[in-house]
Amino acid sequence: MISFVLASNNKKKIAELETLFTTGATESIKVVSLKDIGYTDEIIEDGDSFEENALIKAVTPAKLGYIGIADDSGLAVDYLNGAPGIYSARYSGEGATDEGNRKKLLKELDGVPEEKRSAKFVCVAAFVLPENSGLTIKEEWRISDTLSKKSGIPAERAMVVRGECQGTILFEERGTGGFGYDSLFHYSEFDQTFAEIPGDKKNSVSHRGRAMREFTGRVNEIIKTNGDN
Numbered sequence: 458m459i460s461f462v463l464a465s466n467n468k469k470k471i472a473e474l475e476t477l478f479t480t481g482a483t484e485s486i487k488v489v490s491l492k493d494i495g496y497t498d499e500i501i502e503d504g505d506s507f508e509e510n511a512l513i514k515a516v517t518p519a520k521l522g523y524i525g526i527a528d529d530s531g532l533a534v535d536y537l538n539g540a541p542g543i544y545s546a547r548y549s550g551e552g553a554t555d556e557g558n559r560k561k562l563l564k565e566l567d568g569v570p571e572e573k574r575s576a577k578f579v580c581v582a583a584f585v586l587p588e589n590s591g592l593t594i595k596e597e598w599r600i601s602d603t604l605s606k607k608s609g610i611p612a613e614r615a616m617v618v619r620g621e622c623q624g625t626i627l628f629e630e631r632g633t634g635g636f637g638y639d640s641l642f643h644y645s646e647f648d649q650t651f652a653e654i655p656g657d658k659k660n661s662v663s664h665r666g667r668a669m670r671e672f673t674g675r676v677n678e679i680i681k682t683n684g685d686n
Contacts (some may be wrong), residue, residue, distance in 0.1 A: 458485040459680060462499065462518035464527035466490045475528070477673040486680075494523060502543075504607075507531065508617045510543060511583035512600070512608045519585040519614070524592075526676075530580035530665060532638045534626060536573050537565060545637070557635050559630065562641065566626060576628040578642065578651075578664040580618065582672040586614040592683045598675055618675065620668025624651075635659070 463471055473486045478486040491497070500517055504510040507529045514527035531545030541548035541562070549557035566574060586592055598616045605612040622644070630640035632652025639651035644662065651659055660666035 458487055460489055460523070461526050462523040463488050464514035464517050464525060466492045470528075471655065473655055474669070474673070475518070477669055478677065483516075488526075491518065493535075493581045494521065502529070502626065504543070505578055506544060507581040508583070508600075508604055509607060511581045511617060512558055512610060512615060515516070515583040515585040515615075516608065516610055519587045519610075522587045524587065524590065525585040526583065528582045528665070528668070530578065532562075532578055532642070533578060534562070534566070534574070536569055536575075539668055540565075545585040559638060559641055562626065562638065563628070571625065573627075574652065576624055576626050577626070578622045578638075580616045580664040581620075582668050584616045584618075584672070584676060585610060588614075592679055594679060595675075595682075614637040616675065618672040619670050620664045620666070620671065622662060622664040622667065625672065 463474060471490060474488045475486065478488070498515065502510040502513055504513055511527050512528040514529065515525040518525035527632065529543070531542055533539045533542050541558070545558070547553040549561045581614050586594070594616050595614060599612045600608070600610065600615045601615055602612060604617070605615070608615070625643045625645065627641050627643050630652070631650045632640050634654070634656070635652040642651045643649070644651060644654065645663070647654055647658070651663070
């Protein structure tokens, strides 16, 4: 069995990842949390991009000798030059809530016509190997030299996968499901907001669903390739 440490204590994320990893896996994979390895310090996400912040989180368990995985996600609105972006979770300031963030977004877009309210959800998943892990990441999957220098992680030990989903920000909320900005994000193909789309259907098109399917597929391939060597 191979264990990964998800740089989070979110039980739902852990369960979801374990389920995803079972698809095409050549051996059993266990996903554990930071709490499970005794890590309780706060991780300061001070990167300038989703990629940098995902790597900052994933490198934390890697420095302790574990295979680290993490994700970072948010909403990027074109009219606002990509805001709230990496600040999506704390857009409305100290003590930010989902409701407060949505209210601020609507205020920032007050008077902006529908054709200028395009946006995308972004999710980046990161995978970082500890030193001497014995696993090898394909060269074409490794992080760029720029990311390597900024994060301080050797390129051959890290990988990031990005998933995006295009949509439009509505003038008012619709739907009671989801979280974050879901009730404002309209997905034209289904003519529904992410808060109106059932979970499984949403995951089939969402930024996170796309990123995690690609991510887990690559990770399983890395494990399989290592086992074949």
